[in-house]
Amino acid sequence: MTYFIKGLRGFRRGAWEMVASILIALGVFMLMQPFVLSMFSYSFIVTLVGTVMFIIVSHFPE
């Protein structure tokens, strides 16, 4: 966990890619869940943020 937080602070690729992947997975879950319509409404923006973040952070150093 400490390694992960250090990675976030030091703008390391691994940690930030993990955050982006979690956002994408969350967005996909929100898109397909059968519980709340408003979660479906905000799913696209969450996936979009995650995807754009993934593209940017994949250029960070290891």
Next chain:
Amino acid sequence: MLDSSIERAARATPPVVAKRIQGLSDRAIAWLFVAPSIFLLLAVNIFPLIWTIRLSFTNFRVNRPNAEVGFVGLKNYINILTDADIWQTMQATAHFLIWTIVLQVLIGFTLAYLINKKFRGNDMWTTIIVLPMMLSPAVVGNFWTFLYQPQIGLFNYAVGFLTGTDPSAFSMIGDVSLAPWAIVIVDTWMWTPFVMLICLAGLRSIPGSIYEAAECDRASKWRQFWTITIPMVLPFLMLAILFRGIENFKMFDLVVQLTGGGPGSTTELTSINLKREAFEKWRTGYASAYAVILFVTVFGLASIYVKALNKVKQR
């Protein structure tokens, strides 16, 4: 004296061309060779994507080419993301996605585990198991429609034989509660071999020495399975899950052939719904926004897929 292929190619180049190329740097020549591919990529992939994104902010209808096209901002996106019917379609896709992945991974891994054991006719069985994957989805959809026929279908007959129910008492593709399962069964039948092949690659990549060391430490087969086999195959399994997830999110042909999205809209997956919006209702701007939403979702999943693939490659 033997010439190298480069020297022979240099001699074979017409003098006019050679004179023109002589003035170019290596970098420029490299660009000259790569440029047609880049141009083709831009024309076939990038341009339609940018055009779709542009259309998604308009009220353009392709069946009314002379009508004035108005800029509607985020209206199309807001309409899609607040539409309960599209939400329902997403749920149908989720049902299809989750169950196909669960069944394909469970059956595929079990088959791979069994095939990995050395036995007589091993290769023949692998070929037989892999056969459904090689068929066209249109063909599979067509013959499963016959298998699901309540009167003459072999599937209904088999279920009737095993459970004692009347084969004509139920219709897999005509019943609202059974149709979503009908498409899950067919996709599982068709794509389990693919998951099996990936798992088999993972199982075969485990060095035998690890199992021998575990035997020396008197680890039971059950313990070997959970502490060696599963952790070593896990990256391959993840790869299979992501690959099937992305593919099934875009599923169209098989389901159209089987149920056409019916009965009602119970098996109307996102791709089928998108096709209806674009080419039956002719709401091109709206359908473009819908396509962009699906594209971003698949692109996001593909990014995770590439990351997982690199991890597997590093092993």
